[in-house]
Amino acid sequence: RPWVYGERGDWSAFALGQAVTATDIVETDTLQASDTDSQSSQRNDARVADKSYLALREFWVDYSGFTAYPGEHLRFGRQRMRSDEGTWWDTNIEALRWSFDTTLLRANVGVAERFSEYRTDLDELAPEDQDRRHLFGDIATQWQPGHWVGLKAHHSRDDGDLANPGE
Numbered sequence: 001r002p003w004v005y006g007e008r009g010d011w012s013a014f015a016l017g018q019a020v021t022a023t024d025i026v027e028t029d030t031l032q033a034s035d036t037d038s039q040s041s042q043r044n045d046a047r048v049a050d051k052s053y054l055a056l057r058e059f060w061v062d063y064s065g066f067t068a069y070p071g072e073h074l075r076f077g078r079q080r081m082r083s084d085e086g087t088w089w090d091t092n093i094e095a096l097r098w099s100f101d102t103t104l105l106r107a108n109v110g111v112a113e114r115f116s117e118y119r120t121d122l123d124e125l126a127p128e129d130q131d132r133r134h135l136f137g138d139i140a141t142q143w144q145p146g147h148w149v150g151l152k153a154h155h156s157r158d159d160g161d162l163a164n165p166g167e
Contacts, residue, residue: 001057010065014058021052050121057092057118071101081112083138088152093134106150109137131160 003016060077082090097110140150
C-alpha cells in the first residue's frame, strides 16, 4: 500500500493506493463485506472482482487554518470515516468534513457520497451505494478522563433505484 503525504502551511494532502495480485480472488478491503459467492448469479460484469487490480483507497486535501486550534480542519476528498468507539461508520467515502478535536471536545459535521470504487477491476458502484448522499454530525465532551458523552446524527438520502422495503 504505497502512500504519499505533504504539508505546506495550513494545507496538507494525502493519497493511499493499493496494488493487488493473487492466484485467487481475495477480499483485501476489510471495510467491505464480501459477496463474491453469495450473489454471484445476480452480479453483472461491471461488479466482478479480478484477481489483480490497482486501487485508490484515500486521497484528500486538508485545510487547518480556520482557527488556532491544532485539532480543527476541513477535509475534502475520499477519506476514511470512522468512530473510535466502533459504533458508527468505518468506510472510505468521498466527503467534505469539518472536524474539531480538542482535549475536552470533539465535533464533526459533513456531507458524503460514494462516486466510485476507484479500482481498476470494478466499473460500477454497488447498487446500494449509487446516488446515496449522507449528511452527518456528532459532538462529544470528555466528562472524566477516558469517558465521553455525546450526540450523533446521520441522515441518508437515497435517490437511487433500489426497491423499497417489502417490494
